[in-house]
Amino acid sequence: MDGGDRILERLAQLRAGDLAVRGGRTMAYVYDAGLDELEELAGRAHAALAGVNGLDMTAFPSVVTLENEVVARAAELLGGTGPGARTVGTFTSGGTESCLLAVLTAREHARRTRGVTAPEIVLPTTAHAAFHKAAHLFGLRVVDVAVDPDTYRVSARDIAAALTERTALVVVSAPSYAHGVVDPVPEAAAAAAARGVLCHVDACIGGWYLGHRRLAADLPAPPPFDLGVPGVTSLSVDLHKYAYTPKGASVLLFRDAELRRHGWFAHAAWPGYPVVNATLQGTKSAGPLAAAWAVIQHVxxxxxxxxxxxxxxxxxxxxxxxxxxxxxxxxxxxxxxxxxxxxxxxxxxxxxxxxxxxxxxxxxxxxxxxxxxxxxxxxxxxxxxxxxxxxxxxxxxxxxxxxxxxxxGPPVVDPALIELARTLDAAALTPDEAALALAAAGVGADGALPARMAPVLAVLQELPPALTERLLPEVVSRLYGGA
Ligand SMILES: Cc1ncc(COP(=O)(O)O)c(C=O)c1O
Known part of the structure; x- marks a missing residue:
C-alpha cells in the first residue's frame, strides 16, 4: 500500500492545475464565505456522516432529522411559513437535481390531475440549462419565451400567451444565472395560476442571498420572488452556493406534500428491498447534508x-x-x-x-x-x-x-470556416468531421484547450447551437480517453 502522505501529495499536485476554490478570485463555480473556520467545520461534519446512506431513512433516522431541519430553515427564509402554509421540501444533490425534480413532479402532476399526456414546459430563454435537460430527460416540449432585450426579464404577458392546456410548468428565475435579474414572479405566477398551471421559481443561485438581504433593513429589498407569492408552487435554492456549504446541497420546496409526492418513486415489485426515492439518486452519502446542516447552524x-x-x-x-x-x-x-x-x-x-x-x-x-x-x-x-x-x-x-x-484586438474568426460549418448537418456529423471541426476551432486531438480561449469561444459562438451541442461532447469525450 502506498503511504497516505504520498497519496495526498499527489492529490495536491493535481489540484495545483485547477482554479482556486477560495480567495475570491474565481468568479464562477465556487462560493467562498471567506471564513476559515467554515471549511474545517464542514469537513468534519461531512466526514462524520459520509458513510451514512440516505437511501434508507428508516435505517439511518439521523438523515430525517437533519433534512427536516435544513428544509424548515429554507422554508422559513423563503416565504414557506405563516398562516395556512403547508410547505414541505426535499434535500437534493444540487441545483440541477432540484430543477429536474421540479419538472418531473410537474409532469406527473399534470398527467395525474389533468390528464396531460404531451406535456409542455414554458421557459424564458434565460432559464437555466438544467430545465432543458429536464425537458429532454422527461419528455416535455419546451415552449421558449423571449425576454426583454434590455432588461433580460421575461414579461408575464408573454408567459400567459405561451400557456396551453398541455402546460405542466412555468419557470421563472430569481435571479437568472446569465444576467442576475429577477423575473416578474408575482405576475408570472398569477398568469400560471389563472390557467391552473404550476409555477416554479428557480432561486438556485440567488435565493439564499436575496432571502437574507431582505432581512437587512438598511439594504434595498429584493423584488418579491418566493413561496409567499400567490401562485408559486415550488422553489429551488442551492445551499452549496450562497449558504456556502460544501458541494452537493440544494433544497427543493413545494407548496404542500400532495404536490411533492408526484415526484417520488416507489417500487416493491422486485426481489430486493422496497424502494422509495424522493430524489433521483439511490444510495446517497449523508455527508453533504450533514455539512450543510452544520454550516447553516454555525453561520x-x-x-x-x-x-x-x-x-x-x-x-x-x-x-x-x-x-x-x-x-x-x-x-x-x-x-x-x-x-x-x-x-x-x-x-x-x-x-x-x-x-x-x-x-x-x-x-x-x-x-x-x-x-x-x-x-x-x-x-x-x-x-x-x-x-x-x-x-x-x-x-x-x-x-x-x-x-x-x-x-x-478581437479574436479573428475565419468567415469561410463559419460558412462551411453552417452547412454541416449536426445530427449526421461523422466522428472524422467532428474532429476536423474541432481542430479548426483550435481544440487538440486529446481535447486539450489552448491557454488563450478567446479564439475557440469566438468560433463556437458563431456556430448553430445544434452543432456546438454536437461538438462539445466530442471535446469532453477526448478528455476522458475516447476519440
Ligand atoms: C439559476 C440556476 N439554476 C440552476 C443551477 C444549476 O445548479 P447546479 O450547478 O448546482 O446543478 C444554477 C447553477 O449555477 C443556477 O444558477
Missing part, C-alpha cells in the same frame, strides 16, 4: 445577513467601478450579486479580457452571445470577493486588462 441568520450585506455593497461597488472603465458596460440592472459585463467597443472583446484576467490570476466566466445578449463575462460576487480590498484589486486589474485586450 446563523445574523451571520448570513451580514454576509449578504457585504456581498450587496461589493456588488454595487463593482457595478459602479465597471461603469467607469472605458469600453465596458454591465448588461441589464442586476438584482442580486451576479454581474454580466459586455464591451462597448468593437475592438475590445470580452473573451480576450477574460484571457488577460486569467493571466493575472482571476477567472471571469465567458458567456457567448445569445439572442439579444452580446458576448460577455459573468462575475459571481461572493463574500470572499467582498472581503478586504478584493473589489478594488479586481477593478484595478480590469482597468489594466482592458487596454491590453484592446491592443490585442
Amino acid at each position: 446563523g441568520t445574523d451571520g448570513y445577513t451580514d454576509l449578504a450585506r457585504r456581498v450587496h455593497l461589493a456588488t454595487r461597488r463593482l457595478v459602479d467601478g465597471i461603469g467607469r472603465i472605458d469600453g465596458l458596460r454591465v448588461l441589464g440592472e442586476p438584482d442580486a450579486s451576479l454581474v454580466a459585463v459586455a464591451s462597448t467597443d468593437p475592438a475590445l472583446h470580452p473573451f480576450v479580457v477574460a484571457d488577460e484576467m486569467r493571466l493575472r490570476g482571476w477567472y471571469l466566466q465567458p458567456q457567448p452571445a445569445f439572442a439579444d445578449s452580446p458576448a460577455n463575462l459573468h462575475l459571481t460576487v461572493t463574500a470572499a470577493v467582498a472581503g478586504g480590498d478584493r473589489i478594488d484589486e479586481l477593478l484595478t486589474e480590469l482597468a489594466a486588462a482592458v487596454p491590453r485586450a484592446r491592443d490585442l
Whole structure:
C-alpha cells in the first residue's frame, strides 16, 4: 500500500492545475464565505456522516432529522411559513437535481390531475440549462419565451400567451444565472395560476442571498420572488452556493406534500428491498447534508445577513467601478450579486479580457452571445470577493486588462470556416468531421484547450447551437480517453 502522505501529495499536485476554490478570485463555480473556520467545520461534519446512506431513512433516522431541519430553515427564509402554509421540501444533490425534480413532479402532476399526456414546459430563454435537460430527460416540449432585450426579464404577458392546456410548468428565475435579474414572479405566477398551471421559481443561485438581504433593513429589498407569492408552487435554492456549504446541497420546496409526492418513486415489485426515492439518486452519502446542516447552524441568520450585506455593497461597488472603465458596460440592472459585463467597443472583446484576467490570476466566466445578449463575462460576487480590498484589486486589474485586450484586438474568426460549418448537418456529423471541426476551432486531438480561449469561444459562438451541442461532447469525450 502506498503511504497516505504520498497519496495526498499527489492529490495536491493535481489540484495545483485547477482554479482556486477560495480567495475570491474565481468568479464562477465556487462560493467562498471567506471564513476559515467554515471549511474545517464542514469537513468534519461531512466526514462524520459520509458513510451514512440516505437511501434508507428508516435505517439511518439521523438523515430525517437533519433534512427536516435544513428544509424548515429554507422554508422559513423563503416565504414557506405563516398562516395556512403547508410547505414541505426535499434535500437534493444540487441545483440541477432540484430543477429536474421540479419538472418531473410537474409532469406527473399534470398527467395525474389533468390528464396531460404531451406535456409542455414554458421557459424564458434565460432559464437555466438544467430545465432543458429536464425537458429532454422527461419528455416535455419546451415552449421558449423571449425576454426583454434590455432588461433580460421575461414579461408575464408573454408567459400567459405561451400557456396551453398541455402546460405542466412555468419557470421563472430569481435571479437568472446569465444576467442576475429577477423575473416578474408575482405576475408570472398569477398568469400560471389563472390557467391552473404550476409555477416554479428557480432561486438556485440567488435565493439564499436575496432571502437574507431582505432581512437587512438598511439594504434595498429584493423584488418579491418566493413561496409567499400567490401562485408559486415550488422553489429551488442551492445551499452549496450562497449558504456556502460544501458541494452537493440544494433544497427543493413545494407548496404542500400532495404536490411533492408526484415526484417520488416507489417500487416493491422486485426481489430486493422496497424502494422509495424522493430524489433521483439511490444510495446517497449523508455527508453533504450533514455539512450543510452544520454550516447553516454555525453561520446563523445574523451571520448570513451580514454576509449578504457585504456581498450587496461589493456588488454595487463593482457595478459602479465597471461603469467607469472605458469600453465596458454591465448588461441589464442586476438584482442580486451576479454581474454580466459586455464591451462597448468593437475592438475590445470580452473573451480576450477574460484571457488577460486569467493571466493575472482571476477567472471571469465567458458567456457567448445569445439572442439579444452580446458576448460577455459573468462575475459571481461572493463574500470572499467582498472581503478586504478584493473589489478594488479586481477593478484595478480590469482597468489594466482592458487596454491590453484592446491592443490585442478581437479574436479573428475565419468567415469561410463559419460558412462551411453552417452547412454541416449536426445530427449526421461523422466522428472524422467532428474532429476536423474541432481542430479548426483550435481544440487538440486529446481535447486539450489552448491557454488563450478567446479564439475557440469566438468560433463556437458563431456556430448553430445544434452543432456546438454536437461538438462539445466530442471535446469532453477526448478528455476522458475516447476519440
Ligand atoms: C439559476 C440556476 N439554476 C440552476 C443551477 C444549476 O445548479 P447546479 O450547478 O448546482 O446543478 C444554477 C447553477 O449555477 C443556477 O444558477
